[in-house]
Amino acid sequence: MKDFQIIPTDDELESLQRDLTFHPAGVEHPETLSADQIRHFNDRGYIAPLEIFTADEIGKIREYFDDLLRRVTAGGGDSYSISSAHLKYGPVHDLLTDARIVSPVSDLLGENVIGWGSHFFCKMPRDGKSVAWHQDASYWPLSPSKAVTVWLAIDDADQENGCMKFIAGSHTKGHMTYRPSDSTEHNVLNQTIDDPEQYGELVYDPLRAGQASIHADLLLHGSEANHSARRRCGLTLRYCSADVHAALGWNEKGVFVRGADPSGHWSNQPRPADA
Template sequence: MKDFKIIPTDDELETLQRDLSFHPAGVADPKTLTRQQIDHFNERGFIAPLDIFSSDEISEIRNYFDDLLRKVTAGGGDSYSISSAHLKYGPVYDILKDPRIVDPVADLFGENVIGWGSHFFCKMPGDGKSVAWHQDASYWPLSPSKAVTVWLAIDDADQENACMKFIAGSHTKGHMTYRPSDSTEHNVLNQTIDDPEQYGELVYDPLKAGQASIHADLLLHGSDANDSNRRRCGLTLRYCSAEVHAALGWNEKGVQVRGTDPKGHWSNQPRPE
């Protein structure tokens, strides 16, 4: 299995010709989302909350993650290092393809949908790490900008334990200038966009375990450090329209989760054992 870099270098990304502008989403006859939800996505950049898994189902997923985290940390990893998980773990592959998650994504992109990313962001109690304001598209060698993140809450997430926060409407402002994060920021990632509220309204994204939100790849978002005594784990699932081109070998991550891949660009990896 190829080991993909989570974050390409700036030099690698700068050599690419990427269309980093927002393309309004939505199909003529949505099956899961309402027209109001699609309009909200186009205007505000996100949809939340969506009820996905029952309490029993998310409890089973949480137990699976707890066991996986123990194995990963025993091998030298940490609570943020479980990435491209659908290429390694069958249960995560199954979540990526679950119709209850894919259906609303297909209402945004149409019937040809690729699932290409899966990464656990698990903030342990008092771990002191934040996710600075950033745009997902800034990190991804994808074009055009027709991609979303589904953030599935494994644990309850609220302001106390550092749920996500958005700058509503910022996805319409294009690709923003960022600076390298300073080490004193204790940023899980490596980019920081300053003065975020110049781009729109600050909105928090509290979710109950089993709920999810969807946000556009250009939406400015982040999360504070978890200073509470409760864990906050989420599984980020990344999807795009099949028309999107992935450079730097990232097409090898892609799985057809709905419809077809007319250009045969994405590798459509099988379910791992």
């Protein structure tokens, strides 16, 4: 299996014929989400907050992540390098497939859902790194644009320690022009979209540990640097409808989290044994 921590190049992505337009989400008989929540997602591009784990449950998840982070940094990684984690670590695979997370996602994407991404974004105290304004779909060789990100708060996330922020409604504007980030931005990623508020209203996404938000893959979002004395860790879990096509071998990352893949395009990776 190829190294999926490597972001595809602009040339690779531009060579693909991707449908990067928003497709309104929602099923006729949702299991978890209300009609108002689905309407909010379609109009504003996100849902937040969702109550997922109790304090005791997220405490155990945090203990697991603390140990995983120690192991990864001892091996030369850093707090942002734990990517495609469901392919390597059984407990992360368990989170990707957890029904409490998958059910609201399925209410948006339908009966056949693929989980394909898992990436810890862990801002250490005063690390000075931000996530510039961007669209997730811009980085992904997926088409059509029928994918979402669940952002699970491992730690409390607020404006002081760099919680996420959204431009509400920007997901309906299509794929936006971006520029390569420069070194002065200290960006965790490598794309920057300027003048974001021309596309909609700025809203912040504070979450308590154990809560989650869901946002559309075309929603403009980012986060400011953590200048506090507290860590801010979140786990991003990525999902798409099974009728989405993944180029560049990304279909190998797939796990069937709800239903199946009638097309046979996506792999269905087993739970890894590694802890």
